[in-house]
């Protein structure tokens with residue numbers, strides 16, 4: 001009886017832990033729930049907005065909010081169309097423009113987005129902005145943050161037959177879970193900045209490019225514009241002594257642009273299909 005129970009528990013953990021990323025269909029290990037990630041992100045996001053200069057009323061603010069809403073609506077549309085609307089449950093989209101010279105933008109788990117004013121001279125057009133916002137929003141949709149935290153659980157030896165990790169992951173507010181969260185996002189600096197400066201793996205970057213391209217296309221932006229934008233970004237980096245922050249966390253090189261070129265035809269199909277609706 002006892003053994004059956006234990007076996008059932010392990011099986012549950014394994015089933016729960018192995019998810020697939022939408023669109024790329026890559027298997028990923030998720031040992032931490034959306035609810036937990038989103039709750040942590042919400043605290044960090046509030047802290048960040050309280051300690052930075054949010055630009056409340058400007059044309060640029062309106063553009064950031066408008067482009068963000070269009071991308072989020074495109075993602076919602078996509079998951080409705082594939083009959084999995086539950087995928088975005090618990091996402092509460094928010095888009096803010098922050099006065100800061102850094103060439104940067106990010107999206108925390110659960111859909112909390114920040115764009116820095118320093119990014120806008122490089123994005124130049126709405127489609128350029130849609131490229132960056134589509135990419136950042138895709139990190140959140142692909143649950144890359146949760147995957148990183150899960151990888152930290154595993155690398156710290158907290159996964160033993162699935163069960164220990166379950167205990168840790170479920171203990172929402174235990175100090176151990178908190179420590180792992182902090183480590184995953186590299187401690188020291190304030191929590192919000194850790195998430196903002198999060199370095200994703202190359203695999204996560206490519207995946208966010210892929211998903212972002214499709215969501216921007218569904219939102220009505222020509223995915224070919226993504227290539228133009230990343231070329232502009234590469235030039236901005238060549239012409240400045242210090243590479244833009246967005247590039248230190250989002251390397252742009254020939255390979256990336258090459259990969260995007262390969263992905264554009266698929267995204268163009270979405271662009272055409274959704275435009276004719």
Ligand SMILES: [Zn+2]
Pocket residue numbers: 135136139200204205208249250
């Ligand atoms: Zn990225």
